[in-house]
Amino acid sequence: MAAPYVTYDDVVAARALLENVAVRTPLVHSRVLSEAVGGPVHLKCESLQRSGSFKIRGAYVRIRKLTDEERARGVVAASAGNHAQGVALGATLVGTKAMVFMPEGAPLPKVEATRAYGAEVVFAGTTVDDALAAAKEHAERTGAVLIHPFDHPDVVAGQGTIGLEIVEQLPDVATIVVPVGGGGLAAGIALAARALRPDIKIVGVQAEQAAAYPASLAVGHPVKVDPAPTMADGIAVGLPGELPFALVNSLVDSVVTVSEESLSRALLLCLERSKLLVEPAGAAAVAAILDHPHAFEPPVVAVLSGGNIDPLLLAKVLRHGLAAAGRYLSFRVRLADRPGALAGLLTRIAELGANVLDVVHERIGARLHLDQTDVLLQVETRGPDHCDEVLAALRRDGHTVLFS
Known part of the structure; x- marks a missing residue:
């Protein structure tokens, strides 16, 4: 099979x-x-x-099965972070040195954890594939053993x-x-x-x-x-x-x-x-x-x-x-530009049980008449049904609700 x-x-x-x-x-x-x-x-x-x-599972098995001569040459790997930490920890446990190539922009906690486990970190390229190419070149040039992140029987x-x-x-x-x-x-x-x-x-x-x-x-x-x-x-x-x-x-x-x-x-x-x-x-x-x-x-x-x-x-x-779960709602409401209009809108949203997270009040714009203003709102809701309730209530109140 x-x-x-x-x-x-x-x-x-x-x-x-x-x-x-x-x-x-x-x-x-x-x-x-x-x-x-x-x-x-x-x-x-x-x-x-x-x-x-x-990742520690495959990395450790691969490193653990190296010969003494291979361990003496050290190991090299490429990773965005998890394989890097697995190799770094595995090399430390086995007693060999490790160098790990990581793409530029790799998450800082993963970089720092890899170093903390004992590996030297080198940045190469912007993708895992770029880092892997650099790791292969290093292995060929120095004799270090490449610990591939997935393409080796011991790792699998x-x-x-x-x-x-x-x-x-x-x-x-x-x-x-x-x-x-x-x-x-x-x-x-x-x-x-x-x-x-x-x-x-x-x-x-x-x-x-x-x-x-x-x-x-x-x-x-x-x-x-x-x-x-x-x-x-x-x-x-x-x-x-x-x-x-x-x-x-x-x-x-x-x-x-x-x-x-x-x-x-x-x-x-x-x-x-x-x-x-x-x-x-x-x-x-x-x-x-x-x-x-x-x-x-x-x-x-x-x-x-x-x-x-x-x-x-x-x-x-x-x-x-x-936002994807319908817990955040972003929309725009067009108001008459008169005192108290914004305060009234925010009060109404609070009455509907939504929490206002951000407000942008635009009083000047090519799409606005002289007596209009746009309010861009981001509110926290209880979910998709609550989003629909808030929007429906605002429309019943006579507000123009936009999404662009």
Whole structure:
């Protein structure tokens, strides 16, 4: 069923190496997702793993299996952050030096954490693919061993230990939903889980802005795409790995995509309803379930692949998620330019139970008559129904409500 260069036995051997290194992460029931799907949904919390993501599993297994001579040369890797931290921690645990190439603009907390785990950080290019090219050149020039983020049997086997845990923790699991970047995580989980339970469905999830797998699966081989900017930096990979692609192609039932709005809504749900801090890439599986809840046969396990997020990005994503969930409402009201008009509007909004977050009062503009003024408002509401109630009430009051 799987390619011969990585097997179920390799995953079992990887778990032995990871004993006392990787945490057996919990499986947490989600009531809100279960209600949406119509059956049990659990979250596999790799966001609570050492170094904040699943990456320590594959990175440590790869480094642990190096020869003494290879360890003496040191290791090199490329990553937007999670693999970087996994390699840095794995190298420290094994006792070898690590250099990590990261794209310019990589989240500062991930950069600082990588350094804190003991690795030297070098910036190269603007994407993970740029950083990977620099890491490969460094490996060829210096003899350092490249620890690929997804395209190596040891890495795939290490990530596959999550599949073993899921089946052990929830033996009747019917569907596993997993974020996909280069494909190592999905490949490893599919290999392990389907070896134990061939009937399990595996669904991969990519960000729409960086979705190389759908095009690649359509033609039967890895196809390179140019990722657009996405909040899901952890899965923004332009070219699937050869090994992961072979496994995903044969073992994963489908790969779907999710929008930036869906990712932010998923992150907000994890934080607000499950009390779990998850980065956008780590919330991709939840985003897919929110988008199409009836497409997944329960019991479902959604893998939360990482929780390393820059607080500044978190603030932006939460605002984005609140807007996508109908909790923020932005609109423009045209008023008569007379004393008390603005105060009356704000009082009315307060009476409707909405909280005004921002007001821009425009008294001069080409589209305005001399006796008119525009008020651009951003208000906090209780959800989509409350948004509709506020807008309907303002219109009944005779106000002109605009959205441009």
